[in-house]
Amino acid sequence: MSVGVDVIDDDHQAFFRVSALLQEFQSCRVENRDALIETALNILEEYIEGHFLREETALAAADYPDLEAHIALHDDFAAVVSRIIQDYRDGDKARLDPLSDLVANWIGNHILTVDTRYRGVLTDENVDNQPLARLIANADPMDEIE
Ligand code: FEO
Numbered sequence: 001m002s003v004g005v006d007v008i009d010d011d012h013q014a015f016f017r018v019s020a021l022l023q024e025f026q027s028c029r030v031e032n033r034d035a036l037i038e039t040a041l042n043i044l045e046e047y048i049e050g051h052f053l054r055e056e057t058a059l060a061a062a063d064y065p066d067l068e069a070h071i072a073l074h075d076d077f078a079a080v081v082s083r084i085i086q087d088y089r090d091g092d093k094a095r096l097d098p099l100s101d102l103v104a105n106w107i108g109n110h111i112l113t114v115d116t117r118y119r120g121v122l123t124d125e126n127v128d129n130q131p132l133a134r135l136i137a138n139a140d141p142m143d144e145i146e
Helices: 006-027 033-061 067-089 099-111 132-138
Strands: none
Touching: 006 033, 006 099, 033 067, 033 132, 067 099
16 A cells, blocks of 8 residues: 555554554543543544645645645545544544444555555655654644635
């Protein structure tokens, strides 16, 4: 499922691992299960924000023609995940049930079909390879990508 950019491939692999972690934590019966789930949710939120920022910034710099549609897909997915997580944190624990499948499906629905279209446009040379947390911290909130 390579898009030909090492750091983005690593992000995508991390996404797959977060989905597996969520599934594992949701099904385990340990005392600190809620804390484990919260950790996975924090990782997922950071992934979504940081990875989308990395991709969108690089695509914008490359004048990618389908940027607007790509961003819309990111925004829709982020909104759905955010709503689920918020409902869960507000006490609706069952809302989390479909989340790991939703994340896993994102791999097939987006990474394998939409992200692969920019293969050759983005390269190891024109994508910021900072860790996600640093990318987020260094992002200028006034620099909205359009
Ligand atoms: Fe890798 Fe467009 O998300």
